[in-house]
Amino acid sequence: MSKMDRRAASKLIATATASLLLPHPSMQKTMNKRAIPSTGEMLPIVGLGTWQSFDVGSSESERAPLREVLQILVDAGGSLIDSSPMYGRSEAVVGDLTTELGLKPKIYEATKVWTSGRDAGISQMEKSMALMKASTMDLMQIHNLLDWQTHIKTLKNWKAEGKIRYIGITHYHSGGYAEMERIMKSEPIDFIQINYNLNVQGAADRILPLAQDRGIAVIINRPYEGGSLFRAVKGKSVPDWAGEFNATSWGQIFLKFILAHPAVNCVIPGTSKAKHMKDNVQAGFGRLPSPEQIKMLNKIVS
Numbered sequence: 001m002s003k004m005d006r007r008a009a010s011k012l013i014a015t016a017t018a019s020l021l022l023p024h025p026s027m028q029k030t031m032n033k034r035a036i037p038s039t040g041e042m043l044p045i046v047g048l049g050t051w052q053s054f055d056v057g058s059s060e061s062e063r064a065p066l067r068e069v070l071q072i073l074v075d076a077g078g079s080l081i082d083s084s085p086m087y088g089r090s091e092a093v094v095g096d097l098t099t100e101l102g103l104k105p106k107i108y109e110a111t112k113v114w115t116s117g118r119d120a121g122i123s124q125m126e127k128s129m130a131l132m133k134a135s136t137m138d139l140m141q142i143h144n145l146l147d148w149q150t151h152i153k154t155l156k157n158w159k160a161e162g163k164i165r166y167i168g169i170t171h172y173h174s175g176g177y178a179e180m181e182r183i184m185k186s187e188p189i190d191f192i193q194i195n196y197n198l199n200v201q202g203a204a205d206r207i208l209p210l211a212q213d214r215g216i217a218v219i220i221n222r223p224y225e226g227g228s229l230f231r232a233v234k235g236k237s238v239p240d241w242a243g244e245f246n247a248t249s250w251g252q253i254f255l256k257f258i259l260a261h262p263a264v265n266c267v268i269p270g271t272s273k274a275k276h277m278k279d280n281v282q283a284g285f286g287r288l289p290s291p292e293q294i295k296m297l298n299k300i301v302s
């Protein structure tokens with residue numbers, strides 16, 4: 001056997017062995033989890049965003065599909081639900097439906113503070129917790145870093161008092177990265193929430209490596225770039241080789257691209273459709289793309 005053949009053969013054996021060690025997705029009962037660095041608590045890797053999708057009224061026709069979405073998330077082993085006072089009625093709808101369905105013990109609830117001033121922040125967060133019917137909020141995040149210098153003091157106190165379990169900060173575009181980096185270097189935050197997807201990868205330059213260095217958990221918002229990623233592949237069939245990392249749809253490919261980054265804890269695609277939620281949770285099972293497959297995925301959107 002030539003040197004080249006030997007190298008190729010040992011690579012093949014290594015790949016086959018690694019594959020054997022992983023359960024086939026059909027054998028996996030619950031989705032994969034990753035540890036929150038500040039505590040070691042395990043968090044399932046696919047969650048749910050509620051911007052627009054959960055801003056609905058109280059009619060049965062509006063709420064029934066959302067009940068189904070929540071049940072699919074939890075049945076698959078997912079838990080993180082992300083909301084904000086910026087999302088209209090979403091916090092109240094999450095609170096109502098998770099209570100009705102008896103999902104409270106199984107979910108990881110996250111919302112945000114999105115106002116200026118100490119007292120306004122406190123009353124907004126108290127209202128959010130009441131709307132979400134949460135006696136303790138798992139994760140409270142400062143939305144788009146708005147007046148973070150004020151809210152961070154309240155959040156540190158609230159964490160010490162046990163009103164919230166984790167502190168986070170969020171942004172959704174590159175205009176917020178520099179300030180986010182400064183906060184990550186100077187404040188004891190547990191989480192950041194940031195945008196990153198196949199089309200917009202700026203967070204991988206500095207933010208994601210910094211999160212790894214500082215032991216900060218990462219939630220990825222806008223994983224489908226608000227849905228525009230699907231338009232970029234319209235009419236293109238899902239490549240066969242995506243099956244090697246257990247992806248059978250474009251949605252699963254897009255989410256698994258993000259989850260292949262080692263800094264990422266959880267993705268939170270937004271949806272109000274059961275069909276899409278079923279698709280999204282599948283990204284939490286099975287293998288992830290290899291570095292070589294990541295290169296091939298990058299060519300698809302370039």
Ligand SMILES: NC(=O)c1ccc[n+]([C@@H]2O[C@H](COP(=O)([O-])OP(=O)(O)OC[C@H]3O[C@@H](n4cnc5c(N)ncnc54)[C@H](OP(=O)(O)O)[C@@H]3O)[C@@H](O)[C@H]2O)c1
Nearest residue numbers: 049050051170221222223224225226227251269270271272
């Ligand atoms: N600054 C911040 O803190 C911030 C900013 C932005 C977002 N966020 C959070 O991140 C979450 C996600 O971001 P996003 O909602 O803006 O955008 P996104 O998740 O990138 O995209 C949502 C869009 O993708 C569609 N979709 C979802 N699953 C799909 C699937 N499997 N197949 C095809 N289409 C699918 C949805 O349509 P359907 O409803 O028809 O499924 C919706 O139009 C938000 O809901 C929010 O919780 C936070």
